[in-house]
Every structure is written in structure tokens, then in C-alpha cells.
Amino acid sequence: MKYYLVAGEASGDLHGANLMKALKNLDANAQFRYFGGDLMKAEGGELVKHYADMAFMGFVEVVANLRTIFKNMAACKKDISAWNPDVLILIDFPGFNLKIAEYAKAQGFKTCYYISPKVWAWNQKRVLKIKKVVDYLFCILPFEVDFYKSWGMDVDYVGNPLLDAVAAFKPDPEFVSKHQLKQKPIVALLPGSRKQEISRLLPEMLEAAKQFPDHQFVIAGAPSFELNYYQQFLNGQDAPVIFNATYDILNVAKAAVVASGTATLETALLNVPQVVVYKGNALTIGIARMLVKIRFISLVNLIMDRLVVKELIQEDCNPVKIGDELNAILHNGSYRQKMLSDYDELDIKMGEAGASAKTAGLIVKYTQKNSAL
Known part of the structure; x- marks a missing residue:
């Protein structure tokens, strides 16, 4: 299958690389294209844009770099459509990735979101948008499951991928x-x-x-x-x-x-x-x-x-x-x-390590299920 991943910072590059490794173990024909970094590049596939050109933190910094951010978004949307992946995997980076999810939903792409946006911290009503534009959400903090359930959304808790990296x-x-x-x-x-x-x-x-x-x-x-x-x-x-x-x-x-x-x-x-x-x-x-x-x-x-x-x-x-x-x-x-x-x-x-393997298994399962429909 063809997997398109979008990670916009160093932590996303780490988690994306471990997820790619786990996907390769389950899918011998896995093909990857992605926005990410050096760790993901080491796993193979095609790096479209490095996160070093994407990561802006803070309200003021984001506003100051809106032109670059919008340019990156446009490039990402265009590249996804051109490559036509079986599934889009968005990794954290919510300010950018929720916009990409919205576009992907409109274009009919199946979207998995790995590492839930921290909507429990502020502007909780963003959950309503997530419900509309994300097909499958994978959480890495235990309390997130109950939070999303309170908003009527079922999500998968997969454990924390940092445990994989440390192990x-x-x-x-x-x-x-x-x-x-x-x-x-x-x-x-x-x-x-x-x-x-x-x-x-x-x-x-x-x-x-x-x-x-x-x-x-x-x-x-x-x-x-x-x-x-x-x-x-x-x-x-x-x-x-x-x-x-x-x-x-x-x-x-x-x-x-x-x-x-x-x-x-x-x-x-x-x-x-x-x-x-x-x-x-x-x-x-x-x-x-x-x-x-x-x-x-x-x-x-x-x-x-x-x-x-x-x-x-x-x-x-x-x-x-x-x-x-x-x-x-x-x-x-x-x-x-x-x-x-x-x-x-x-x-x-x-808990125990294994988040990357569990997430990869669910992505393959959900994608194959949708392909069979």
C-alpha cells in the first residue's frame, strides 16, 4: 500500500520513523512519501519537505510566517493528490495537519491521525472538527480516551511511542x-x-x-x-x-x-x-x-x-x-x-512499549477493511 505521512517537527520525525519501520514489518509492499525529517528519510521512501522549513511555535511566530505556512500547506495538498495514497497518516502538528485532514476528507482520502491534537488543553470545540475530518484517531496519553468519549468520539489508545524509542x-x-x-x-x-x-x-x-x-x-x-x-x-x-x-x-x-x-x-x-x-x-x-x-x-x-x-x-x-x-x-x-x-x-x-507496532497494525487493518468495501 501507499502511505503518505505528514510530520512537522523533530518529535514527529522520530515517531514517524518508528511507525514506518512497523508498517514495513506488516506490509512488504509498503511505499512511503512524506513531509518529515532525517529519521524518516533513513527508513526509505521519498522526503518531500523537511520539518526544519515548517516548524513555527507560538501565536506571534505563526502569524509572522503565515505566507510560508500557507505555501507549505498548498504544496502538501497538491502532492497528496498527485501521489494518490491509500491512506494519509498525520502525525501531531495540529495547526497544519487539521487543515490537511480537511482537504483530504473533501478529496475522499482515508485519514489516520497519530498522536492526538492536544485539544483538551484549549479550544476543546476543535473535537467537533476532528470528528468530521479524521477517520481514525490514535491517542498516546491514557486520559485522552475518556476526554474524547465525553465528546461522543471513539478513539484508539495505542500507548506512547516514546517507550518504543527508549526501549x-x-x-x-x-x-x-x-x-x-x-x-x-x-x-x-x-x-x-x-x-x-x-x-x-x-x-x-x-x-x-x-x-x-x-x-x-x-x-x-x-x-x-x-x-x-x-x-x-x-x-x-x-x-x-x-x-x-x-x-x-x-x-x-x-x-x-x-x-x-x-x-x-x-x-x-x-x-x-x-x-x-x-x-x-x-x-x-x-x-x-x-x-x-x-x-x-x-x-x-x-x-x-x-x-x-x-x-x-x-x-x-x-x-x-x-x-x-x-x-x-x-x-x-x-x-x-x-x-x-x-x-x-x-x-x-x-505501560509497555509497542505503540508503533499497535498503531501500524490498526492502520493496515482499517485501510484494508475500507479497501474491501
């Missing part, structure tokens, strides 16, 4: 020596995968790092950027940037400073105590605070429904507060152990 991870035993890291306790810096995130968060992280001369700080570089992009923030500071090795960095880290997003859950699943940071455009944050209906921004806290990891947002995201929290998780034994114990509880809530 498949094989640590590099030579990682520290290979990258000539110092024999000091390592702190991982994960400033995100978008330019806006990195430019706002990395300087704060690096300034906080100066308070810990006895630790080695290592930056997880996003694959869509070059080394020289990060070097503009370093100003000679000793903080190696290592690309395509986030899990290996976390594997050797004693603590981490992490941009809010998928990486917060990955860090917890890899059992690394962390402080979560976020800083956006002031107007964007102001609008979000009026609209968003959730108590937390990190996936760890959202899933646990309580504060497990400290969240430093906007004005609180500064070197002093980052340093204070890092000091606590590095040197306060009871504080550190409480976070690790909470991670154990999180592991139980998350």
Missing part, C-alpha cells in the same frame, strides 16, 4: 571518550529543536552553567542546525555540542535542563532528574495564559497530574532560578530521590 536505544559504551568529554559529572542541556526555542533558552542555560565549574555541560544539538548556529551563543564557553545523540547524552548525565516538549518525557523515561524551561514571545505567552486550561506545561507533570519536575516559565526562566533547581537535583539527596521515585510511578502509568 530500542542501545547506549554507546565509548560515548564519553569518543567525544572527549571531561571526567566530571555531566549535565545535559536540551534547548529544543526550533530556532525560537534555542535562541531564547540556550543563553539562559549557559549562563546558569557558569555556576557549576565542577560539572561538564553538554548541549544536545538538533539535527536541522549546524554547529556554527550554536557557537554564536557559546562565546568561548566550554559546552560541547553533540548532534544525533540525545539519548546517549542523557544516558551519561546526572541532571538535565530541558525545553518543554517531548524531551521532558524522554528525559524522565531515561531516569534523569531535570528542570523544565520555557520562554516565548511575551504576547504569545499572554494569549496562551488566557486560553490554555491546563495546570502544567511538561508532559511529565501532565501525565502524573501533579508537580514532579520544576517548570520555569517566561520570567522564571532565568540563570538564577535554573541554577537553584539544578543545585537541588544535583546535591539535595532527598529531593533528587523523590523525583526518581516519581519517575518510577510514571513508568507504571506509561
Whole structure:
């Protein structure tokens, strides 16, 4: 069968790649065409557009880049129709993908949506649109099933694909020596995968790092950027940037400073105590605070429904507060152990790996069923 996938950011590229791998195991004749990234490209098929040219975060940033966004949407719609896939698989990225789903529905394409839009956070009436334009919705957070049911929509809970990625991870035993890291306790810096995130968060992280001369700080570089992009923030500071090795960095880290997003859950699943940071455009944050209906921004806290990891947002995201929290998780034994114990509880809530295989099985089943009608 022909599968067209649309992923618009780094996390979607990861989940898309794992899903493609699982689909190939079930369908020997699988053909892929997609908007995605390097991980999906490694699985084969044809990469139409890289997510690096698509990911804009925040209300203000989106408005400023509307011309590019609309151009990408038009190109995506045209390419889907030209390729005529058996099924369209949309991965997260709701601002873009719900528009694509609307177009696909009108054109008669079957649409699967993998990783539910977070409509439970704000503007819940978007569920009504999802019911109209998405044929099959696959959720990765347990509480989403009941949420959609309250709106009269049946969805499939498939588990969380990050469990697949973590389960498949094989640590590099030579990682520290290979990258000539110092024999000091390592702190991982994960400033995100978008330019806006990195430019706002990395300087704060690096300034906080100066308070810990006895630790080695290592930056997880996003694959869509070059080394020289990060070097503009370093100003000679000793903080190696290592690309395509986030899990290996976390594997050797004693603590981490992490941009809010998928990486917060990955860090917890890899059992690394962390402080979560976020800083956006002031107007964007102001609008979000009026609209968003959730108590937390990190996936760890959202899933646990309580504060497990400290969240430093906007004005609180500064070197002093980052340093204070890092000091606590590095040197306060009871504080550190409480976070690790909470991670154990999180592991139980998350369940077992296998989301990619389960989702692939349902996609093949539903697509074949529709083909037979």
C-alpha cells in the first residue's frame, strides 16, 4: 500500500520513523512519501519537505510566517493528490495537519491521525472538527480516551511511542571518550529543536552553567542546525555540542535542563532528574495564559497530574532560578530521590512499549477493511 505521512517537527520525525519501520514489518509492499525529517528519510521512501522549513511555535511566530505556512500547506495538498495514497497518516502538528485532514476528507482520502491534537488543553470545540475530518484517531496519553468519549468520539489508545524509542536505544559504551568529554559529572542541556526555542533558552542555560565549574555541560544539538548556529551563543564557553545523540547524552548525565516538549518525557523515561524551561514571545505567552486550561506545561507533570519536575516559565526562566533547581537535583539527596521515585510511578502509568507496532497494525487493518468495501 501507499502511505503518505505528514510530520512537522523533530518529535514527529522520530515517531514517524518508528511507525514506518512497523508498517514495513506488516506490509512488504509498503511505499512511503512524506513531509518529515532525517529519521524518516533513513527508513526509505521519498522526503518531500523537511520539518526544519515548517516548524513555527507560538501565536506571534505563526502569524509572522503565515505566507510560508500557507505555501507549505498548498504544496502538501497538491502532492497528496498527485501521489494518490491509500491512506494519509498525520502525525501531531495540529495547526497544519487539521487543515490537511480537511482537504483530504473533501478529496475522499482515508485519514489516520497519530498522536492526538492536544485539544483538551484549549479550544476543546476543535473535537467537533476532528470528528468530521479524521477517520481514525490514535491517542498516546491514557486520559485522552475518556476526554474524547465525553465528546461522543471513539478513539484508539495505542500507548506512547516514546517507550518504543527508549526501549530500542542501545547506549554507546565509548560515548564519553569518543567525544572527549571531561571526567566530571555531566549535565545535559536540551534547548529544543526550533530556532525560537534555542535562541531564547540556550543563553539562559549557559549562563546558569557558569555556576557549576565542577560539572561538564553538554548541549544536545538538533539535527536541522549546524554547529556554527550554536557557537554564536557559546562565546568561548566550554559546552560541547553533540548532534544525533540525545539519548546517549542523557544516558551519561546526572541532571538535565530541558525545553518543554517531548524531551521532558524522554528525559524522565531515561531516569534523569531535570528542570523544565520555557520562554516565548511575551504576547504569545499572554494569549496562551488566557486560553490554555491546563495546570502544567511538561508532559511529565501532565501525565502524573501533579508537580514532579520544576517548570520555569517566561520570567522564571532565568540563570538564577535554573541554577537553584539544578543545585537541588544535583546535591539535595532527598529531593533528587523523590523525583526518581516519581519517575518510577510514571513508568507504571506509561505501560509497555509497542505503540508503533499497535498503531501500524490498526492502520493496515482499517485501510484494508475500507479497501474491501
